[in-house]
Amino acid sequence: ETGVTQTPRHLVMGMTNKKSLKCEQHLGHNAMYWYKQSAKKPLELMFVYNFKEQTENNSVPSRFSPECPNSSHLFLHLHTLQPEDSALYLCASSLVSSPLHFGNGTRLTVT
């Protein structure tokens, strides 16, 4: 149990589908993050939420749409993705000045 739970663990979707990734943290943290990890590349920060407010969007295409209804839940809505969007999507949470706690990720394959 990492304290940060991501569902689903694996997702296969077509380019015309709409799907959502879910993240929930049980650590009492106030910040939540979406990271993307593509093969042989560093983790890339996508979005940051502090106290439910989006504070960073790292030039992410609009086909990725985050939602943070409260400090414990974070979603990533996906629509009309491309095959190159296939990657491991990691959710993380933290307090203001503490290291990130990551979930186990969602392995996304776009066909």
Add this chain to the structure above:
Amino acid sequence: DQQVKQNSPSLSVQEGRISILNCDYTNSMFDYFLWYKKYPAEGPTFLISISSIKDKNEDGRFTVFLNKSAKHLSLHIVPSQPGDSAVYFCAASGTETSGSRLTFGEGTQLTVNP
């Protein structure tokens, strides 16, 4: 432009010996550095960190060294154990209070052989 680089994609060491993982950075504004460990099918887990006011931080078998003039840090694991086999990520941020806005390296796969 890659601001945090781990030039060795893989490292193999014998159990009981020392593992040394290296990381270089280019952004002189970075002053807080972290190492994360990642097992397959799991998310990265925080291992150890160091602030730029220090040049060494030790936690059990793990020691991180920082050379600010060279913009280089390293993680030493001694003695290495088979359970240490994982991908190790170096990460950096501008200040400790923004330690959550991290820039990651590509990772180094460490294999510790029994």
